[in-house]
Amino acid sequence: xxxxxxxLCKECNIKVGHFEHVQxxxxxxxxxxxxxxxxxxxxxxx
Numbered sequence: 001x002x003x004x005x006x007x008l009c010k011e012c013n014i015k016v017g018h019f020e021h022v023q024x025x026x027x028x029x030x031x032x033x034x035x036x037x038x039x040x041x042x043x044x045x046x
Contacts, residue, residue: 006040 012042016033019025025033
């Protein structure tokens with residue numbers, strides 16, 4: 001079962017989805033996304 005990471009705005013949700021499949025984003029975006037995921041890692045499933 002997929003666990004939600006938290007609420008994202010529509011644009012960020014789309015970017016995260018694309019990143020999971022394409023992985024072609026700027027280093028700045030990847031750094032910001034990584035920071036977001038780390039802030040919410042306790043809410044993620046196994």
